[in-house]
Amino acid sequence: MHFKDWGEDPFIEYISKQFPSRDNLIGIGDDSAVIPKEDGSAWLITTDALVEGVHFLRDQITAKDLGYKTVAVNVSDIVAMGGAPQYAFLSIALPKMTDCTWAQCVIDGIREACGKWNILLLGGDTVGSKRDIFVNLTLIGSALQSKIKYRNQAQSGDVICVNGYLGDSGGGLKALQTGAIKTADVQRLIDIHFRPEPFLDQGMWLASHHEVHAMMDISDGLDCDLSRLIKSSQKGAVIEVNQIPISSTLSKVSMEQSWSALELALVGGEDYCLLLTIAPQAFESLQNAFQSQFHLPLFPIGYINDCKGELAYTRNDEAIQVDYKNYNHFQ
Amino acid sequence: MHFKDWGEDPFIEYISKQFPSRDNLIGIGDDSAVIPKEDGSAWLITTDALVEGVHFLRDQITAKDLGYKTVAVNVSDIVAMGGAPQYAFLSIALPKMTDCTWAQCVIDGIREACGKWNILLLGGDTVGSKRDIFVNLTLIGSALQSKIKYRNQAQSGDVICVNGYLGDSGGGLKALQTGAIKTADVQRLIDIHFRPEPFLDQGMWLASHHEVHAMMDISDGLDCDLSRLIKSSQKGAVIEVNQIPISSTLSKVSMEQSWSALELALVGGEDYCLLLTIAPQAFESLQNAFQSQFHLPLFPIGYINDCKGELAYTRNDEAIQVDYKNYNHFQ
Numbered sequence: 001m002h003f004k005d006w007g008e009d010p011f012i013e014y015i016s017k018q019f020p021s022r023d024n025l026i027g028i029g030d031d032s033a034v035i036p037k038e039d040g041s042a043w044l045i046t047t048d049a050l051v052e053g054v055h056f057l058r059d060q061i062t063a064k065d066l067g068y069k070t071v072a073v074n075v076s077d078i079v080a081m082g083g084a085p086q087y088a089f090l091s092i093a094l095p096k097m098t099d100c101t102w103a104q105c106v107i108d109g110i111r112e113a114c115g116k117w118n119i120l121l122l123g124g125d126t127v128g129s130k131r132d133i134f135v136n137l138t139l140i141g142s143a144l145q146s147k148i149k150y151r152n153q154a155q156s157g158d159v160i161c162v163n164g165y166l167g168d169s170g171g172g173l174k175a176l177q178t179g180a181i182k183t184a185d186v187q188r189l190i191d192i193h194f195r196p197e198p199f200l201d202q203g204m205w206l207a208s209h210h211e212v213h214a215m216m217d218i219s220d221g222l223d224c225d226l227s228r229l230i231k232s233s234q235k236g237a238v239i240e241v242n243q244i245p246i247s248s249t250l251s252k253v254s255m256e257q258s259w260s261a262l263e264l265a266l267v268g269g270e271d272y273c274l275l276l277t278i279a280p281q282a283f284e285s286l287q288n289a290f291q292s293q294f295h296l297p298l299f300p301i302g303y304i305n306d307c308k309g310e311l312a313y314t315r316n317d318e319a320i321q322v323d324y325k326n327y328n329h330f331q
Numbered sequence: 332m333h334f335k336d337w338g339e340d341p342f343i344e345y346i347s348k349q350f351p352s353r354d355n356l357i358g359i360g361d362d363s364a365v366i367p368k369e370d371g372s373a374w375l376i377t378t379d380a381l382v383e384g385v386h387f388l389r390d391q392i393t394a395k396d397l398g399y400k401t402v403a404v405n406v407s408d409i410v411a412m413g414g415a416p417q418y419a420f421l422s423i424a425l426p427k428m429t430d431c432t433w434a435q436c437v438i439d440g441i442r443e444a445c446g447k448w449n450i451l452l453l454g455g456d457t458v459g460s461k462r463d464i465f466v467n468l469t470l471i472g473s474a475l476q477s478k479i480k481y482r483n484q485a486q487s488g489d490v491i492c493v494n495g496y497l498g499d500s501g502g503g504l505k506a507l508q509t510g511a512i513k514t515a516d517v518q519r520l521i522d523i524h525f526r527p528e529p530f531l532d533q534g535m536w537l538a539s540h541h542e543v544h545a546m547m548d549i550s551d552g553l554d555c556d557l558s559r560l561i562k563s564s565q566k567g568a569v570i571e572v573n574q575i576p577i578s579s580t581l582s583k584v585s586m587e588q589s590w591s592a593l594e595l596a597l598v599g600g601e602d603y604c605l606l607l608t609i610a611p612q613a614f615e616s617l618q619n620a621f622q623s624q625f626h627l628p629l630f631p632i633g634y635i636n637d638c639k640g641e642l643a644y645t646r647n648d649e650a651i652q653v654d655y656k657n658y659n660h661f662q
Contacts, residue, residue, distance in 0.1 A: 003434065003459070004427035011457050014435065015421075018442050019452040033453035035418065038370070045454060047469055049422040053461030087366065090346075091380040091422075091467045096335035103334065104345065111349050121350040122364035123376060126342050128334070130384030131462055136422045138378055138469035 009228075029232065030151055031080040031216055032141070042148060044141040046077035052133040060176050063102045065194040066135065067109025073219065074139035075117050076198035076272040080217035081150070082207020083143035084200065085117050090124035093134040106135070117200060147207045149215035149276070154233035158213055158277035158304040161287075163202055163296070165247040166222055167261055169193040170268015171254065180257055185249050196272040202294055203274060211282035218275050221267040222301075223324065225275055227311050236307030240314050241322070245299040260324075267324045277304055340559075360563065361482055362411040362547055363472070373479060375472040377408035383464040391507050394433045396525040397466065398440025404550065405470035406448050407529035407603040411548035412481070413538020414474035415531065416448050421455035424465040437466070448531060478538045480546035480607070485564035489544055489608035489635040492618075494533055494627070496578040497553055498592055500524040501599015502585065511588055516580050527603040533625055534605060542613035549606050552598040553632075554655065556606055558642050567638030571645050572653070576630040591655075598655045608635055 003011070016028040032044040050070055052058055061069070071088065078085045090110065094103055114121055119139070172193030175186045182190070198217070206212050214233055218225045222244070230237050246261050254261035278286055283300065290298045313322045334342070347359040363375040381401055383389055392400070402419065409416045421441065425434060445452055450470070503524030506517045513521070529548070537543050545564055549556045553575070561568045577592050585592035609617055614631065621629045644653045 001431045002427060003425050003429045003431060006431050008457050011431075011434065015438055015452070015455070015457070018438055019445070021451070021453070028452070028454055033418075033420070035453070037368075045418075045420060045471075047420045047422050047454065047456050047467075049424055049456050049458050049465070049467065051424045051458055051460050051465065054424075054459045087364075087376075089364070089376060089378045089469055091378050093380055093382045093385075093465060094334050096333060098334045100332045100334060100337050100342075103342065107346055107349055114350070120352070121346070121359070122352070122366070123359055123378065124346070125378050125380050125467075126339050126346070127380050127382055128385045129382050129463065129465075132460065134380070134382070134424060134460075134465045134467075136378075136380065136456075136465075136467045138420055140376075 031077040032083070034081070034148060036145055040145055041142050042145045044078050044081050044083040044143055045138065046074055047136065047138040048074045048077065049134060049136040058133065061194055063105030064109035064112070067106040068113045068195060070135045070137050071110055071113035071117070071119065072196045072198055073272065074137045075200065076196065076217045076219065078139055078141035079198045079200050079203035080215060080274060081143060082147050082203055082215065083141040084204060085119050085139050085141040087140040088114060088119050088121045089138040090121060091136040092124070093127045093129035095129050095131055095133065098133070143207065149207050149212060151214050151216040151229045152232040154214040154229060154235050154277040154304045155279070156235060156304055156306050157280050159280055159283040159300045160226070160237060160239065160302040160304060161276050161278060161298050161300050162218065162222070162245065162273055163199060163298055164271065164273030165245045165250065166218070166271050166273070167250050167264035167268045168247055169196065169270040170221070170264040171250045171259070173268065173270070174259060174264065185253050188249050189253060193270065196270060198272050199274060205293060206274065206276060209286060211279040211286055213277045213279060215274060215276040218271040218273055219269065221269040222275065223266040223311065223322070229275065230304070230311060231309055234308055236305045236310040236312070237302055238305060238312045238314060239302035240317070241320070242315055243299065243301045263324045266322065362408040363414070365412070365479060367476055371476055372473050373476045375409050375412050375414040375474055376469065377405055378467065378469040379405045379408065380465065380467040389464065392525055394436030395440035395443070398437040399444045399526060401466045401468050402441055402444030402448070402450065403527045403529055404603065405468045406531065407527065407548045407550065409470055409472035410529045410531050410534035411546060411605060412474060413478050413534055413546065414472040415535060416450050416470050416472040418471040419445060419450050419452045420469040421452060422467040423455070424458045424460035426460050426462055426464065429464070474538065480538050480543060482545050482547040482560045483563040485545040485560060485566050485608040485635045486610065487566060487635055487637050488611050490611055490614040490631045491557070491568060491570065491633040491635060492607050492609060492629050492631050493549065493553070493576065493604055494530060494629055495602065495604030496576045496581065497549070497602050497604070498581050498596035498599045499578055500527065500601040501552070501595040502581045502590065504599065504601070505590060505595065516584050519580050520584060524601065527601060529603050530605060536621070536624060537605065537607060540617060542610040542617055544608045544610060546605060546607040549602040549604055550600065552600040553606065554597040554642065554653070560606065561635070561642060562640055565639055567636045567641040567643070568633055569636060569643045569645060570633035571648070572651070573646055574630065574632045594655045597653065
């Protein structure tokens with residue numbers, strides 16, 4: 001069997017079975033690994049790779065944005081557990097004919113992002129590559145053990161929320177893929193695709209509330225990542241598609257380009273906002289407190305139920321079929 | 332300017348200048364980064380990438396050896412600082428037509444190596460790649476802060492030592508590159524190239540002795556790595572080439588193949604043995620104690636002097652010129 005027919009999750013499951021966790025460590029299967037420290041805090045560790053031709057095209061993304069994004073996607077994994085990033089380790093593989101200025105711009109973007117989130121780059125590996133560029137970052141963060149949020153803690157009845165508009169990044173990617181004319185709106189979506197902005201303060205605030213049960217980031221699209229959350233929690237979920245937050249920019253561009261904004265919101269991916277579940281009785285007060293704190297809404301989009309592993313969709317409370325194709329890294 | 336004309340060290344220097352270290356952390360420039368813990372120990376962190384077409388060829392190395400080697404080269408960086416490895420994070424990028432069994436064998440090799448050195452694989456990233464395979468491991472180890480060895484601590488007069496034969500791995504690579512007939516001896520060199528064996532116990536033992544001043548591993552060849560050590564220590568070095576340990580296997584194969592065993596020992600690379608400097612008055616007793624403990628020799632090959640940045644070679648105490656070309660990842 002080839003990788004394209006196997007997919008990422010079965011491969012991760014295979015690896016996970018080969019390396020059972022022990023010593024109270026949380027390993028493979030969440031956004032970050034968790035290594036407890038004796039003082040009640042814990043290290044959070046994550047690693048993410050960006051590969052030319054799969055995650056980016058060299059003639060579309062600027063070198064600086066590539067560096068910035070490499071850091072941002074990893075920060076998102078730390079934020080998703082309720083932690084703050086601290087130390088980074090970079091591996092970069094470059095073909096011999098890469099222009100040095102281009103490589104320096106990647107480093108500039110990494111430096112900008114590290115500065116923004118107060119991260120120290122402490123090491124790495126610089127190697128040659130035959131053809132394609134690979135950039136990998138390992139990011140270490142920390143959090144109080146008691147505040148860390150996991151994806152396997154969703155409870156039946158929980159309100160499912162996201163803290164940002166979905167599909168903008170997917171719309172930006174689609175604009176690049178289809179060669180859409182770069183109006184100001186289209187450019188805005190492309191900018192969001194190239195410069196994801198993880199919500200560090202919001203993640204830490206949400207993690208400090210025990211009424212938030214499960215949390216993760218949306219990197220592969222709501223449909224894919226919510227499926228992972230309910231699988232991990234051994235629960236089910238219902239999403240009301242009319243409640244999914246879609247930006248006015250994406251709505252407008254989708255109309256103009258005859259795209260399905262809903263499809264982009266569900267499977268476009270790379271949103272890097274937070275997906276969380278909240279105890280129903282606490283939802284309203286938490287939503288209000290969040291709004292007061294950040295002047296931004298927390299969007300309720302559905303609820304958790306006991307239908308183990310089932311992700312259902314409704315429109316105005318009537319069941320609908322959604323079968324958009326999730327992105328497969330190996331295809 | 333292109334990367335092939337710039338090289339790895341100037342690029343690392345560029346990155347290092349962009350990210351000055353702070354908070355008593357040791358960052359870019361040694362085998363591992365060092366993050367002190369409050370209990371007197373420290374985390375050691377390193378990351379190393381293997382790229383298809385640069386570090387390995389898919390039709391030469393087995394998938395299992397590739398997995399094993401990915402772990403071993405990182406273990407060597409932790410060992411070089413006197414630490415023991417603990418936690419690993421794997422990023423692997425695979426083309427969509429990669430056979431699943433092949434990928435599983437990579438994981439098998441990683442599992443074998445992790446088992447051997449008691450490492451827990453705690454996370455990673457599995458992604459697609461357009462053409463080439465890319466494997467990156469980040470390894471976290473630990474050591475007592477007081478025992479950690481750095482490459483910048485060499486003192487004038489120190490005896491320079493290595494703890495293993497040099498050039499075997501380079502000979503194995505050369506055999507593969509030249510298509511040498513695989514006699515038992517040639518196969519032995521190839522096996523060493525594919526399965527490096529970092530010296531965990533010896534590294535920890537050496538690190539526990541304060542008479543050992545500077546230590547690092549030899550990954551890019553003695554010439555290149557000793558140049559780094561003296562640059563970092565702001566010292567010079569003289570190496571007596573007749574004292575460089577060369578295995579009887581490499582001597583024999585080099586004779587048969589008309590290779591220069593000395594060239595392979597100096598610039599072949601991937602030896603993954605330890606390069607260290609020892610206070611001269613302590614050398615003999617330390618050498619004897621090492622021999623008693625491990626039943627293996629510690630080879631003295633030269634001494635440190637004050638000729639800042641100068642690496643000189645002698646043969647029977649007469650100066651000789653050595654200008655073998657160091658391997659450049661970007662060429």
